[in-house]
Amino acid sequence: MILLISASQVSRITGELEKQYTPSKWTVRLGAEETLKTFSQIGSQAWPFLVFVHGGYWQYGSKDESAFMVNPLTAQGVAVVVVAYDIAPKGTLDQMVDQVARSTVFVQKRYPCNEGIYLCGHSAGAHLAAMMLLTNWTKHGVTPNLRGFLLISGIYDLEPIVSTSVNAPLHMTLEGARRNSPQWHLEAAPVKPADPACPVLVIVGQHDSPEFHRQSREFYQRHASSHFPAQTLCTRGWKASFEELHDVDHFEIIWNLTQEDDVLNQVEPWPFPLVAAIHSGQHGPFSPIEFEEGSF
């Protein structure tokens, strides 16, 4: 059989074929251009990342119990990384600090197009996150795109706990406690994060103990004083703020991250995309990003 078709028919057919093989022309919810833009953003993994470091006095807790804040965040396009680290007695403080640094570096290397890495830690996790303020990233080969720190009910000077039962599995010497106390190394912080305006939000719960209040206040403190002569976040030039959250204890302060009307909404001004996520109260699918020690 011989089939005769004209040039105009060919172009109509190829035009139709073109359309058939252009999936963006068939999208329903968004226009072609917007769909492609959205898709390329997802493809380039240009998300903000919230890296969460759990608490538990460096001797209990795990990543598996610590993904409770994931849903409201992922619903807002924030990728959440829940860090696992070797708690005592397996891990030492020095190792835990190094593991959190390497986890942060892993996120930067794996997702170089990220729209910022926000380090958030609770209690002992806030201590580990705060140690990242002091990290010399040059030895890791990359400076993470750190855009914010959210330090919740943390401890920044470990010396007072050396003589408490908390130290039993940690075996910290006074020297080790000092070495791992961000409070005592602010003046020596080698490199600030890439963004010099990287905000640091220090938060403590109203019903946290007076010692926890003191630790947060002194780490943040606006001016050095004769009463407290050490360097602080503020005196070292960090863009820091301090909040005492009303009517929450050491545990509620972090549990509330799961809730739509989270008390952290009251924090003003909030420098993190976290706030938008928590404000929205929309819970998306649970999709944590997990990686293990062996993968970095």
Ligand SMILES: N[C@@H](CC(=O)c1ccccc1NC=O)C(=O)O
């Ligand atoms: N043994 C402590 C528990 C504790 O400090 C804690 C428990 C869960 C998550 C964080 C904690 N504290 C600091 O990391 C207590 O009885 O309060």
